[in-house]
Amino acid sequence: MASKTVLSLCLAAAVGLLPRPAAAQQKVEARRSASADALVEIENPAGSVRVIGWERGEVMVTGDLGAGASGLDFTGSGSRIRVSVDTERNPHGVVSSLEVHVPAKSRLQIESFNGSITVSEVSGTVSAETVNGSITVSGQAREISAESVNGAVQVSGASTHTKAESVNGSVVVRGASGDLEASTVNGRLEVSGGAFERAHLETVAGSLSFDGALASGATLEAETVSGSVTLALPANVAADFSISTFSGGVDNALGPPATRVGEHTPEKELEFSTGGGGASVSVHTLSGGITLRKK
Amino acid sequence: MTCEEVRDRLDEYVDGDLTEAEFQEIELHLDGCAPCRAEERQLRALIAQAAALPEEIQPAADLWPDLAARLRGPEGLRLVPRTGLARWMGPMSVAAAAAVVVALSAALWTRGFVPAGAPGATTGVARPVALGASSELLDPERLLDSEREYARATADLMAAIEAQKESLAPETRAVLDANLKTIDDALAQVRAALIKDPGNSQLAHLLTSTHQKKVDALKRVVRLNRT
Numbered sequence: 001m002a003s004k005t006v007l008s009l010c011l012a013a014a015v016g017l018l019p020r021p022a023a024a025q026q027k028v029e030a031r032r033s034a035s036a037d038a039l040v041e042i043e044n045p046a047g048s049v050r051v052i053g054w055e056r057g058e059v060m061v062t063g064d065l066g067a068g069a070s071g072l073d074f075t076g077s078g079s080r081i082r083v084s085v086d087t088e089r090n091p092h093g094v095v096s097s098l099e100v101h102v103p104a105k106s107r108l109q110i111e112s113f114n115g116s117i118t119v120s121e122v123s124g125t126v127s128a129e130t131v132n133g134s135i136t137v138s139g140q141a142r143e144i145s146a147e148s149v150n151g152a153v154q155v156s157g158a159s160t161h162t163k164a165e166s167v168n169g170s171v172v173v174r175g176a177s178g179d180l181e182a183s184t185v186n187g188r189l190e191v192s193g194g195a196f197e198r199a200h201l202e203t204v205a206g207s208l209s210f211d212g213a214l215a216s217g218a219t220l221e222a223e224t225v226s227g228s229v230t231l232a233l234p235a236n237v238a239a240d241f242s243i244s245t246f247s248g249g250v251d252n253a254l255g256p257p258a259t260r261v262g263e264h265t266p267e268k269e270l271e272f273s274t275g276g277g278g279a280s281v282s283v284h285t286l287s288g289g290i291t292l293r294k295k
Numbered sequence: 296m297t298c299e300e301v302r303d304r305l306d307e308y309v310d311g312d313l314t315e316a317e318f319q320e321i322e323l324h325l326d327g328c329a330p331c332r333a334e335e336r337q338l339r340a341l342i343a344q345a346a347a348l349p350e351e352i353q354p355a356a357d358l359w360p361d362l363a364a365r366l367r368g369p370e371g372l373r374l375v376p377r378t379g380l381a382r383w384m385g386p387m388s389v390a391a392a393a394a395v396v397v398a399l400s401a402a403l404w405t406r407g408f409v410p411a412g413a414p415g416a417t418t419g420v421a422r423p424v425a426l427g428a429s430s431e432l433l434d435p436e437r438l439l440d441s442e443r444e445y446a447r448a449t450a451d452l453m454a455a456i457e458a459q460k461e462s463l464a465p466e467t468r469a470v471l472d473a474n475l476k477t478i479d480d481a482l483a484q485v486r487a488a489l490i491k492d493p494g495n496s497q498l499a500h501l502l503t504s505t506h507q508k509k510v511d512a513l514k515r516v517v518r519l520n521r522t
């Protein structure tokens with residue numbers, strides 16, 4: 001019975017129209033040809049989306065459409081493919097799980113609401129957004145933008161342009177380099193990787209840690225209100241540092257200790273250079289402690 | 296077309312992504328269906344609100360004369376504007392911002408800064424004061440202006456989120472509220488620090504950047520929720 005369902009869905013997919021499932025979950029399996037760097041747009045209101053890059057020139061969708069789904073909009077071919085769960089009612093309660101294989105060099109645009117997003121083995125570009133749910137991107141994507149409101153964001157790979165943001169969740173970036181923008185409000189922000197040219201890191205209350213290198217003339221900015229900041233940099237890094245905290249402590253293993261500058265306040269500031277200077281490193285907090293250590 | 300079909304395609308209709316035939320079909324439906332027309336108008340209003348928000352909000356220099364006049368007022372220095380701001384910011388925020396302004400004013404006066412038109416000013420131009428690159432933010436009235444603009448942006452975004460409340464799960468709203476409280480607590484901490492150290496340009500920057508984080512978080516919710 002299941003194989004008959006899958007077969008019928010495959011046939012229907014050939015004309016871009018999948019049957020309208022009844023209330024219960026139904027399995028889908030469908031394929032469409034796609035160019036190597038196709039734009040693949042995926043929308044699943046709730047549940048999960050797992051995208052895997054492969055070396056074939058086609059997009060394959062498998063998974064389960066949730067109760068309340070009216071079908072899978074699987075259209076386009078060649079340079080642009082669309083995969084979207086259509087729903088009969090409020091889409092945010094229709095929980096579907098999709099696994100989508102795409103050409104490895106695809107340009108992905110993935111959107112969800114109450115759903116997690118996982119991407120692996122894609123070397124093109126990845127844009128992933130969700131409100132409630134985690135986002136995990138691994139592999140060699142050259143550009144990554146991952147944004148969640150209520151969920152952890154984890155990016156691991158060699159991307160050179162990375163944006164990773166959450167409101168209520170941790171943000172972890174590993175292996176990236178080049179240009180990075182990362183922020184969260186409450187979660188921890190953890191960055192480790194290669195040589196960055198520009199890194200802008202912000203939290204409000206979450207801790208912030210950076211463990212990486214700086215390209216010549218790079219800019220690294222780290223700012224929190226109450227979260228602690230830890231930077232681990234090569235001891236010989238060529239950089240000019242500007243550090244300040246209003247009421248936090250400063251523990252500096254890269255240069256001189258911070259001095260208190262406020263006559264009536266505990267404010268501490270520190271400016272110094274290492275390796276002859278070059279890159280610009282600025283760290284500012286209100287009450288979060290600041291630690292600078294050697295890698 | 297049914298109402299459900301029309302509402303499913305309202306985003307594309309509003310964005311102009313439909314074919315002429317599809318557009319006409321939806322137009323025809325909207326002309327005869329008040330609930331769908333209302334939904335379409337609500338969507339347009341929401342988009343307009345979100346689109347009207349600037350990427351980065353900086354104090355508007357052209358508001359300076361008006362703000363300065365209102366802050367000083369005919370009856371003397373009035374630190375809390377009485378129109379609009381209270382509604383936007385809430386009494387506690389206004390009081391907190393005003394306290395910061397009082398402290399900043401005192402600090403800047405002791406440093407020799409005399410705003411244009413203030414008693415003792417010899418010309419219509421503020422005397423320069425060596426406060427570094429962030430000196431604009433250290434101007435107390437401009438800082439209040441900045442807080443006001445952020446408060447307005449926040450209120451607009453909260454209204455947009457309110458308009459989307461049917462699609463925003465209660466637990467998501469609760470998470471959002473908890474994070475907004477974190478940011479508001481942080482803002483309160485920064486304001487308290489500014490009262491202790493009114494001449495601190497880094498704190499002034501932290502105040503505006505924390506406001507910006509709040510606006511960014513709200514914009515993200517509005518945008519993703521609409522998606």
